[in-house]
Amino acid sequence: MNEILRLAMADKGETAESLAAKVGVDPKTAGRWLTDDRIPHPRTRIAVATVLGCEAKKLWPEPFRRRDLPWFQEWADLEQKAKSIRSYQPLLVPGLLQTEAYARAVLATGGLLSPTEVEEVVAGRLARQRVLERDVPLQLITVIDEVVLRRQVGGDRAVMAGQLTHLADLGEREHVQVRVIPAENPWHTGLAGPFVLARTPDGSEAAYLDNQLRGQVVTERADLASLNTRWESVTGEALPRRRSIELIREVATTWR
Secondary structure (H helix, E strand, C coil): CCHHHHHHHHHHCCCHHHHHHHHCCCHHHHHHHHHCCCCCCHHHHHHHHHHHCCCHHHHCCHHHCCCCCHHHHHHHHHHHHCCEEEEEECCCCCHHHCCHHHHHHHHHHHHCCCHHHHHHHHHHHHHHHHHHHCCCCCEEEEEEECHHHHCCCCCCHHHHHHHHHHHHHHHCCCCEEEEEECCCCCCCHHHHCCEEEEECCCCCEEEEEECCCCEEEECCHHHHHHHHHHHHHHHHHCCCHHHHHHHHHHHHHHCC
């Protein structure tokens, strides 16, 4: 018996039938979450948590323990506290803006993670995206290279079409900016690698760097100053916000 889920449902006056109706699943499926301790699909976990007014990781902690990425937890905690984030990614859509299908395709590539591990990380990634839905949402500015829009991820072209449509839709939000560096631009400083800068409500700043093995949280003042200079450089290469959204939507049509 999933006692945590049962108590959360009781607190909100939800039955398996009423909860199932609100999240769009069969009542028998919702019942199995209680009696068989089944773990729902990642997006369904988020929907259930929203209905019950709690975090998905409290209802189903196992998929969020990130056993495969223990080094990531420090940054994940900082990300949840952040007031604003600036992200540069030359090769992929940033995790906070990924669709479930795109995230799964990225993580499954190469067979480096087992299917179970892939689902665990996908669930964690979707849960992290709730910072964009807070009452006072995260202010997010992300810069990507045009190749991110044109290189296929996953075997189904619909994955890219869905991801780019989602990306453009998010870019229309007041607190989210997505800007694209055109492919015809020459080599620029950002192509040395991705980086993310986060600022917390108290004004402190930290950065995150990623590589083939693991990520690293950076807090040294000199390093942050260098990354801020690089940020100014990459944003100078990017198209304005509105033109970037138009380009993303144009490329999305080529994937359909």
